[in-house]
Structures are given as C-alpha cells and as structure tokens.
Amino acid sequence: MRRKVPSNSSLIAFEAAARHGSFARAASELSLTEGAISRQISRLEKFLGVALFDRTGNRVRLLPGSERYAAQVRELLDRLERDSRYLMGQPGDSASLEIAVTPTFAMKWLIPRLPDFRRVYPQITVHLAERMAPFVLADSGFDAAIHFAHPAWTGMVSCPLIHEVLIPVCHPQLLVAGRESQELDRLPRLHRRQNPDAWQHYARETGIPLSHPAIGARFDLHAMLIEAALAGLGVALVPRLYVENELAAGTLVAPWPAASSVAKTFSLILPQAIELSSEPLKAFAQWLLNQQGIIPTGS
Numbered sequence: 001m002r003r004k005v006p007s008n009s010s011l012i013a014f015e016a017a018a019r020h021g022s023f024a025r026a027a028s029e030l031s032l033t034e035g036a037i038s039r040q041i042s043r044l045e046k047f048l049g050v051a052l053f054d055r056t057g058n059r060v061r062l063l064p065g066s067e068r069y070a071a072q073v074r075e076l077l078d079r080l081e082r083d084s085r086y087l088m089g090q091p092g093d094s095a096s097l098e099i100a101v102t103p104t105f106a107m108k109w110l111i112p113r114l115p116d117f118r119r120v121y122p123q124i125t126v127h128l129a130e131r132m133a134p135f136v137l138a139d140s141g142f143d144a145a146i147h148f149a150h151p152a153w154t155g156m157v158s159c160p161l162i163h164e165v166l167i168p169v170c171h172p173q174l175l176v177a178g179r180e181s182q183e184l185d186r187l188p189r190l191h192r193r194q195n196p197d198a199w200q201h202y203a204r205e206t207g208i209p210l211s212h213p214a215i216g217a218r219f220d221l222h223a224m225l226i227e228a229a230l231a232g233l234g235v236a237l238v239p240r241l242y243v244e245n246e247l248a249a250g251t252l253v254a255p256w257p258a259a260s261s262v263a264k265t266f267s268l269i270l271p272q273a274i275e276l277s278s279e280p281l282k283a284f285a286q287w288l289l290n291q292q293g294i295i296p297t298g299s
C-alpha cells in the first residue's frame with residue numbers, strides 16, 4: 001500500500017519556515033526563492049487539509065495546532081539526516097544495531113565488554129540508547145533491549161542474562177573496626193528513587209533491624225548511588241555486579257549479607273527468536289549470552 005506522506009521538499013521547507021518564523025529566512029537557508037517556499041508550504045497545507053501558518057502581511061506565524069507537527073517533522077528530518085550521513089560513511093559489508101539499555105547496566109557491565117564484541121565482529125557497530133522504563137519494542141526503532149522483565153515485553157522473546165543481587169556497600173572509613181555488623185543502622189542509608197522500599201525488604205529478609213528504613217537521600221540511578229557511597233555519603237543498596245571492581249580495590253566494602261528478595265533479572269529482549277533474527281542481531285545475542293556462559297536456545 002502506498003504511504004500517505006508529504007514530499008520531502010514540502011517538509012524541509014515547512015521545517016525551515018517554522019524554525020525561523022519567516023519564509024524569507026527559510027528561502028535564504030535553503031537557497032530558494034521566497035515564492036518557492038510559499039508554494040511548497042501551500043502544497044503541504046493542501047495535502048494535509050489544514051492551514052499551518054497565520055499569514056499577516058510579510059509576517060508568518062505557526063498556528064497553535066501546527067507547533068507540535070513542526071517539532072515532529074524537525075525530529076524526523078534530524079534523524080533521517082543523521083542516519084543517512086552515517087550510512088554514507090559505512091563500508092559495504094558493515095552493519096549496525098540499535099540497542100536500548102538501562103544506563104547503569106550499560107556503563108558498569110555492557111560497555112566494558114564491548115571491546116571483545118568489536119574484536120570478534122569488527123564490521124558490526126552497536127549503538128546504545130538509555131531507556132529507564134520498559135516500552136513497546138515493535139516500531140520503536142530498536143533492534144533489541146536489555147532490561148528487566150515487564151508486561152510491556154509480552155509477545156517478545158526474553159532471554160535471561162544476569163540475576164541482579166543487591167548488597168549494602170559503603171566507604172571503608174565509615175566503619176568502626178570490629179563493629180561492622182552493628183553499623184548498618186547507624187549509618188545514613190541511600191535510596192534508589194524507583195525502589196523506595198528496598199531497605200524495608202532487606203531488613204525483613206536478613207533480620208537486621210533498621211530504624212526508619214525509608215529515611216535518607218534518594219537518587220535516580222544505581223550509578224549515582226555508587227558514586228554517593230564512594231563519596232562517603234552513606235550505605236547504598238546496589239547490585240553486586242556493578243561494584244565488583246570497587247570491592248576488589250577496597251574503595252567500597254560490603255560486610256553485610258546480600259538479599260535475594262530485592263533482586264531482579266536482566267534479560268535480552270528480542271522481537272523474535274534468535275535463529276530468526278538478522279545475522280548482526282543473531283551475532284550480538286549469541287555473544288551477549290555467551291558472556292554469562294549461557295547457551296542460546298533461540299526461544
């Protein structure tokens with residue numbers, strides 16, 4: 001079925017005129033005449049069946065209902081230009097993947113391992129974009145996502161990767177030698193905003209009494225919690241997989257038990273089974289699963 005979309009020329013003229021608030025300035029930018037800009041926009045208005053600009057003398061102003069459309073057109077043109085420029089510079093046998101991922105997982109786990117992927121598959125470029133919340137993968141522009149289990153992924157293929165276990169960590173100078181087990185309730189507790197009840201669940205599972213477990217500074221990302229703990233601001237309840245290097249170096253310590261009740265599982269979310277995916281995505285999925293010693297099943 002033929003797509004019902006305006007011509008590129010009309011959209012480019014409209015975006016420039018909307019951004020400048022002037023047909024003359026748009027014409028100058030695009031090396032066209034003002035009349036040519038006016039004709040392109042008139043064609044667009046006829047195609048859409050709505051007026052886009054209020055024309056008063058030599059001045060033009062976007063109508064209220066057109067402002068959102070102008071922003072959407074600008075975003076689409078920017079992305080099309082960016083993708084086109086990228087493709088123009090690529091060798092013929094190259095490929096790229098768009099992967100959505102939670103930010104701390106990307107920074108602390110995935111990115112440090114990507115040099116190995118690049119060594120094995122130098123022709124595949126992996127682009128990462130931050131997505132904190134689950135979303136509908138279909139028609140999102142992403143080839144895959146690395147995220148937690150969620151109803152939004154219904155109908156997708158979910159491949160478990162890593163079980164995230166949370167542990168309390170802090171700067172070693174905050175502790176009194178020999179009294180580590182009693183220190184947890186005394187020290188300031190740091191919280192992840194998206195999981196405000198984590199410390200209550202931790203106290204219930206471990207049996208460690210915590211007075212006022214909900215009190216303390218809140219942060220959006222686990223990466224922020226880790227930096228706050230390194231700065232000596234208190235005790236952070238974070239995934240162990242994010243702080244292995246800090247624990248090995250002694251810049252953070254974890255003298256308290258971990259808790260399984262405040263754990264989640266990271267999964268690779270695919271639109272279809274691995275063996276039905278494109279070759280670049282299949283290579284990435286198999287490499288990713290192999291990082292944890294998981295043998296891909298394709299289901």
